[in-house]
Amino acid sequence: MRPLLPVVLALTLAAPAAAAPPRPELDANLSMADIRASVAAEGRDLVIEGGWLGVTTHYLRRIETLDPQLKAVIAVNPDARAQALSADSLRMRGKGPFGPLFGMPILIKDNIETLDPMATTAGSLALAGNISGRDAPVIARLRAAGVVILGKANLSEWANIRSDDSLSGWSAVGGQARNPYDLARSTCGSSAGSGAAVAAGLAAAAIGTETDGSITCPAAVNGLVGLKPTVGLVSRTFIVPISASQDTAGPMTRTVEDAANLLTVMAGSDPADPATAEADARRSDYARTLNPNALKGVRIGVMRYAAGFHRETDAVFEQALEALKAQGATLVDVPGFPDRDKIGANELVVLLTELKAGMNAYLASTDPDKVRTRTLADVIAFNRAHADREMPLFGQELFEAAEKTGGLTDPAYLKARDDARRLAGPKGIDALLKKYDVTALVGPTMGPGWLIDPVLKDRYVGGGAGGAAAVAGYPHLTVPMGQVGGLPVGLSFVGPKWSEARLLAYGYAFEQATRARKPPPLALSVP
Numbered sequence: 001m002r003p004l005l006p007v008v009l010a011l012t013l014a015a016p017a018a019a020a021p022p023r024p025e026l027d028a029n030l031s032m033a034d035i036r037a038s039v040a041a042e043g044r045d046l047v048i049e050g051g052w053l054g055v056t057t058h059y060l061r062r063i064e065t066l067d068p069q070l071k072a073v074i075a076v077n078p079d080a081r082a083q084a085l086s087a088d089s090l091r092m093r094g095k096g097p098f099g100p101l102f103g104m105p106i107l108i109k110d111n112i113e114t115l116d117p118m119a120t121t122a123g124s125l126a127l128a129g130n131i132s133g134r135d136a137p138v139i140a141r142l143r144a145a146g147v148v149i150l151g152k153a154n155l156s157e158w159a160n161i162r163s164d165d166s167l168s169g170w171s172a173v174g175g176q177a178r179n180p181y182d183l184a185r186s187t188c189g190s191s192a193g194s195g196a197a198v199a200a201g202l203a204a205a206a207i208g209t210e211t212d213g214s215i216t217c218p219a220a221v222n223g224l225v226g227l228k229p230t231v232g233l234v235s236r237t238f239i240v241p242i243s244a245s246q247d248t249a250g251p252m253t254r255t256v257e258d259a260a261n262l263l264t265v266m267a268g269s270d271p272a273d274p275a276t277a278e279a280d281a282r283r284s285d286y287a288r289t290l291n292p293n294a295l296k297g298v299r300i301g302v303m304r305y306a307a308g309f310h311r312e313t314d315a316v317f318e319q320a321l322e323a324l325k326a327q328g329a330t331l332v333d334v335p336g337f338p339d340r341d342k343i344g345a346n347e348l349v350v351l352l353t354e355l356k357a358g359m360n361a362y363l364a365s366t367d368p369d370k371v372r373t374r375t376l377a378d379v380i381a382f383n384r385a386h387a388d389r390e391m392p393l394f395g396q397e398l399f400e401a402a403e404k405t406g407g408l409t410d411p412a413y414l415k416a417r418d419d420a421r422r423l424a425g426p427k428g429i430d431a432l433l434k435k436y437d438v439t440a441l442v443g444p445t446m447g448p449g450w451l452i453d454p455v456l457k458d459r460y461v462g463g464g465a466g467g468a469a470a471v472a473g474y475p476h477l478t479v480p481m482g483q484v485g486g487l488p489v490g491l492s493f494v495g496p497k498w499s500e501a502r503l504l505a506y507g508y509a510f511e512q513a514t515r516a517r518k519p520p521p522l523a524l525s526v527p
Contacts (some may be wrong), residue, residue, distance in 0.1 A: 009075070014511040023176065028062065028201025029519040031196060031255040032104050033203060039091075039103065043308035051091060055204075056084035056148055059105050059427040063151070063202050069183060072197035074110045074174040075118045076151040083148045090146075100261040100287070102146030107206040109194050110152040110174070111240035112249065114139045121156035122240040123171025125390060126382045129370040131180035136238035137270045138249050145265045150203050154193030159214060161242050161355060161402075162383075163394040166456050168192060169444070172390050179222060180520040181487050185449035186458065194252045195222035198210065199520055205253045211242045211351065212470035213446075215250045216478045220445035220490030223480050223506065223517050225259045226252045228466065231473030231495050233279050234263075235270035238365075241358030243351050244275065245417060246470055250365055256479060256508040260286035263500060282498045283319050292512040294505035296328030301436050303443030303494075305336045309462020310447040316482040317444045320491045323514050326444070332436045337468060339423045347471050352402040359402075376403055393454050400495040425472030430496055440495045440506060441465075448487035465492035477503040479510060480517035488517075 029039070039051055050057065060076065067073045077083075087103040090096075111122040115135045121127040135143060143149070154174030160166055168189035169177035177192040177250035179185040180200040187196040191208030193220030198206045210228040219226025227250045232248050241247055245363055251262035267283035268333040269276045302321065307314055321331055359376045373379045380399050383390040406413065432441065447461025469476040474497050491510065493503045511517075 001513055007516045010030040015016055029254060032100065032204050032258045032261065033255070034255070035104065036102075036470045039047065044176055052084040052087040052148065054422065055103065056080055056105045056150065059150055059203055062200075064232075066202065067197075067215070069479070070176065070180060070196050070200055070202070071175045071177050072154055072187070072193040072202060074121065074123070074152045074154045074171075074193065076206075077116045077149050079116050080105065080148055080150050087146055094473050099145050099265070101142065101265055102504050103148060104146075104204045105148040105150040106142070107150050107153040107194060107197050107203040108139065109191050109206070109208050111155060111209060112136050112139060112207060113238040114149055114152075116149050120152070121171075121172050121173045122159065123155050124379070125172050125386060126373045126379050127371060128173065129143065130366055131370060132238070132366065134238060137235040137268050137272070138239075140338060141265050141268060142207070142262075145290040151255070153191070153197055153206055153208075156189030156192055156214075159209065159211065159240070159242055160190040160490070161211070161351065162282060162396045162399050164398055165394045165457050167393050167452070167454060169452075170393060178452070179449045180522060181223065182449065184451055185487065186221065186452050188221045188449065189220045190214040191252060193319065195219055195224060198254060199223055200522060205251060207249055207260055207262070207266075208252045209239060209247065209249045210470065211246045213466060214345070215252060216445055216466050216476055216490070216492065219252050220478045221449040223483075223488030223490060224254060225256050225480070225511075226250065226478050226490075227259050227263060227500070227504070228470065228476045229263060229267070229364075229500055230282075231477050232275040232277070232281060233500065235268070235273045235276050236273045237270055241355070241362055243354040244349055244358060245354060245421070246473060252406055256504055256511050257287055257290060259477075260290060260504045260508075263504075284501055286501050286504050289501045289505055290508040291346065291505050292509050293328070294509040295324060297330075298328070298367065298440075298506070299330045299332060299436075299438045300324060300506075301334040301432060301438035302331050303439040303441050303465055303492075304333050305340070306443035306465040308462065308490075310484075312484040313444050313447045313461070316484060316489055317491070318419060320514070320516075321442075323510060327509055327513050332438055334432055334436055334438075334441065337428060338431065339427065340468070341424050343420055343468060346416040346423070347414035349413060350420055352398065353408065355402040356405050357408050357413075421469050421473070424468040425474060425497070428468050429474055429494065430502055435494060440493050440499070442494075443492050444481070445490035445492045448489055466494060469494045473497065475500045475503055477507045479507040481510075481514070482516050483518060501513055
């Protein structure tokens with residue numbers, strides 16, 4: 001059996017003199033703000049040798065050592081060190097100003113295109129040759145801010161939309177991603193690798209995507225901050241799609257401040273994505289409004305309808321509520337969500353119809369010499385032809401159902417879309433905020449990570465605090481609120497459209513008061 005791995009790997013770029021004392025190592029759980037301060041102090045505190053190249057090399061070494069067990073990373077960017085060297089050159093020449101993301105090595109979920117020499121596969125062998133040579137606009141924004149693209153993160157294949165009997169965190173390209181708090185447990189999905197990697201200190205941060213729970217679930221069970229923004233705040237161009245109504249990219253980080261800084265750069269209008277027409281007018285500097293006293297005098301609605309599914313998680317939730325009150329918040333119980341049971345059926349109609357339209361449009365935009373599957377029907381046929389590798393654990397019944405849908409002009413689809421949005425948004429979240437006179441809703445994101453089981457598949461431990469926000473296209477923030485049996489659980493903050501600044505401020509105040517996040521022990525052993 002392989003020996004247990006160390007919690008922190010030493011970063012050695014040059015052999016020290018024989019008599020020199022040991023230098024401090026780069027803590028795998030530093031925030032981006034701490035990393036930036038350490039690089040700026042290079043030569044004085046010697047926390048990081050080698051500037052941004054040193055930071056990037058550190059993460060690459062951690063990936064090399066830890067990821068064979070975690071399977072959180074699908075591909076490492078061969079250009080990552082060159083990008084870090086470029087950042088160091090600019091830094092040494094004083095070619096600033098340098099923003100808070102400059103030089104930061106981050107991972108990108110592998111359904112988001114980057115111009116680096118890496119395929120964008122969505123975890124599927126059908127896209128194994130999809131090296132597009134183009135940046136999604138959200139990546140172009142990050143690159144312009146000086147981010148180092150470290151690599152691509154594993155994900156639930158096709159962002160978990162192929163089958164309703166899938167296994168979260170598994171893809172044919174990347175294998176089974178695992179939770180760094182317990183390798184026998186799920187890292188959730190579909191941004192499975194993004195969550196596991198940031199929790200395990202394989203990157204400074206990661207970018208995930210969400211249609212319904214795919215950022216917030218893996219963030220919660222991996223002890224991270226995850227933000228699903230308002231749909232339309234962040235461009236979706238050149239991101240492998242599921243739903244134009246619900247898809248968005250968002251940050252996954254170790255601190256709220258890091259998430260705020262990432263969102264500040266990611267947000268913005270994109271002429272190719274009509275949903276983002278208001279983004280430039282709505283975006284702001286989200287880190288500037290963070291305030292440890294943001295909860296004082298605020299009325300918060302408690303989503304009692306989203307709790308009660310797991311006794312131990314409920315106990316941690318009650319402690320979180322006490323912390324909110326201690327920070328000056330007034331809590332108001334919200335016992336139920338109107339017509340909650342009607343939202344899910346409408347949502348499925350929307351997702352399957354938009355999946356076919358979006359997938360066909362995306363595949364048509366790829367290079368036909370590299371991507372032979374040009375339609376959803378082609379992907380279905382590919383999976384059948386390669387069933388031994390693509391479908392050893394679960395099928396593709398949702399793909400097949402999507403292929404049978406009637407298109408974006410189908411009256412049944414249009415009604416389901418309008419009903420879902422209305423019930424989740426104006427008649428749901430907005431109505432509750434008004435009825436109880438509260439500015440946001442809080443609840444447990446979900447229970448702790450469950451055992452990975454290829455036979456019984458995913459066995460979620462309750463929750464659903466963010467489902468309505470996903471359908472409505474409203475923002476949803478999760479922050480660590482504690483642990484159950486050594487496994488992280490998250491606290492959800494949900495608000496109306498465009499309320500990211502408010503939710504981040506509330507989450508920051510809770511984070512600063514509780515310091516609830518605990519890094520994984522990284523005693524990586526598998527039964």
